[in-house]
Amino acid sequence: MEPATMKTLAAAIAIGLGALGPGLGIGFIGAKATEAAGRNPEATGKIQT
Template sequence: MLNFQTLAVGLAIGLGAIGAGLAMGLSNGKAYEALGRNPEAANAIRPNFLLGLVFAETIAVYSLLIAMLLLLH
């Protein structure tokens, strides 16, 4: 029988992964759109784009950490 702890773990990691995936997909699309419009600005766009990807990835890492804490507690 499925208890609420395993349900919470599944929701934590699932929703965190969905959020991170959407954030990274949208930021990729907008960055490539900006590069397509203005290729000369690649050196200015790239660092901000990578920093945004790092922040989006932390959503997935934090949700994994929360899921592990829920599972092991």
């Protein structure tokens, strides 16, 4: 492969892996908020703010 192709491919992989962590983190936050609202529906207002 040519160096320019390798550079582009490496950048795409780095961006993809860099977006993976925050995406998982935000997903876990949403999952736990939904779980907490299911356990205690009265606290839903506090959880969503």
